[in-house]
Amino acid sequence: MLLKFLGKGGSGDGECPSLYATDTSTYVVVGWRTETPRTVEIPHLLLGFAEPDTFVGATMTDTGRGTFLVSGRPITDSETVVRLGMEPHETAIEVSKAERTFYGATAAA
Template identity: 85%
Template sequence: MLLKFLGKGGSGDGECPTLYATDTSTYVVVGWKTQSPGTIEIPHLLLGFAEPDTFIGATMNDTGRGTFLMSGRPITDPETVGKLDMEPHETAVEVPKAERTFYGVTAAA
């Protein structure tokens, strides 16, 4: 799996959750481990690193403390895990990348 680094943030010590785009039209998200396998916690701001006109196509639950809980396919492949910048208290999941659809109106000429 090829990974493209998109952004990192959410912690003051550099050990931050991270967002990557893949070559298979998905996102790999590194976040804080939770007690539920395949579920991570990420800061709200991480969503701002999504590629233009796309969004993370996974259900997220707001914790009420500036973070979301998100579930996805756990990344366990040693080659892919080796490419990720993760701390011991972090893990990674793969989630769909979805395209934004414009539902607005255009200005009259």
């Protein structure tokens, strides 16, 4: 899997969740481990690194504390895991990359 780093953020110590684009039109999301399998926690700001005219096409739940819970396919390939350089409290999932096709309606005249 080829990875393109898009951005990271969410903590002040450099151990931040990260977002990557893949060569298979998906995103890899590195986030904080949760107790729910296949789910990571990420800061809201991480979604701002998505490629233009796309969004993270995954089920997300707002925690109410500036983060989302995001679910996807766990990354288990050892080569990819090593390249991601995750901290022990982090894990990675793969989610779809969806195209943004609607930007809202204009106000009625």
